[in-house]
Amino acid sequence: MIEKFREWERNRHDYAREWKERTGGKVMGYFCTYVPEEVLYAAGVLPVRILGSHEPQDVTEPHIFGMFCPFCRDCLAQGLKGRYDYLDGLMIAQSCLHIRQTFWSWQKHVPGLEYTKFFIMPHKVQSKDAPEFLRGELEEFVREVEVWTGRKVTDRALDRAIAVYNRNRELMHRLYDLRKGPEPPISGEEAMEVSMAMEMTDKAEHNAALEELLEWLPTREDKPRGTRLMIVGSEDDDIKFLNMVERSGGLFVVDEHCTGSRYFWNLVEPLEDRLMSIAKRYIDRPPCPTKDWEERRRIPHILKLAKEWNVRGAIIMQQKFCDPHELDFVAVKKALEGAGVPTLFLEFDVTVPIGQFRIRVEAFLEMIGEEDLF
DSSP: OOHHHHHHHHTHHHHHHHHHHHHOOOEEEESOTTSOHHHHHHTTOEEEEOOOOOOOOOSSTTTSOTTSOHHHHHHHHHHHTTTTTTOSEEEEESOOHHHHHHHHHHHHHSOOOSEEEEEOOOSOTTSTTHHHHHHHHHHHHHHHHHHHHSOOOOHHHHHHHHHHHHHHHHHHHHHHHGGGSSSOSSOHHHHHHHHHHHTSSOHHHHHHHHHHHHHHGGGOSSOOOOEEEEEEESSOOOHHHHHHHHHTTEEEEEEESTTTHHHHSSOOOOOSSHHHHHHHHHHHSOOOGGGOOSSOOHHHHHHHHHHHTTOSEEEEEEETTOHHHHHHHHHHHHHHHHTTOOEEEEEEOSSOOHHHHHHHHHHHHHHHHHHHTO
């Protein structure tokens, strides 16, 4: 039952090309999960998140400074190498400086795009004016998408898009809730495959497969075992790392990062004004560090996850040179350890030094085990 999601994730480019051929629709590549996908979906566009390949490359040096995060360099390399040559459009929501440079370089140096968009997502989401401001940006975005696609984005189309996306988020919550119990029926690696597939497939198709998975999981006999862990961090799609940790005796039961729970956490609450309902959803979602001010709301959310999923330890995964998370992880680490949750901080590059990380992870798991004896 997991294999379908793994196939989608690993063959993401084949899926998008086949979808285009089957539907005749357009494909929009996007970098940040603050992109309002409901608008694109309402216009018959397939949103596809751009992720890296975790392969060494030497094509981005003329475009991105070497001390920018490895994730943004890895993503740009995919564009420069033609991996995403099926994209009709490219967009980003206002995000960190590093991924913005990826967008600008891709827009300038990768041919074949019909439409590009720098979507203005307010950084100060806690401002009382943020929802109204974002609604205005959405209204402009709708007009541009209608011109690009030649399709009218009606209230009925938005209602359908919101319903499909909300259903996807509800199903993902059900999947994550299954991991709260003492015997989770799905590993962290498998849950990550499901989550990543969600960001690069038609949500209606993902919903159908997810419903089948949720019916099967309670009957699963070969349930994974291990010390209950959570992932906290920036963009994390390092499947090989998760596999290594779980083979070493850990079991990821929950996460807090933008490739996982932060992407799907809250729903669009229906309002008569559809664009305002979408705006409020993105304003109110669990924030990334670039938007978590003045009040720090991310840390209480992380502590709530740790408690509800009964984690024994947390691995803080940060992309090297990621300035927003470098500023944030110190407070996150302090809060978790103050709540009795041991932490292990790891800094990631394009390729993950599995051998070195295995030693540190095994020592961390041994430490947790020793603490449990007292």
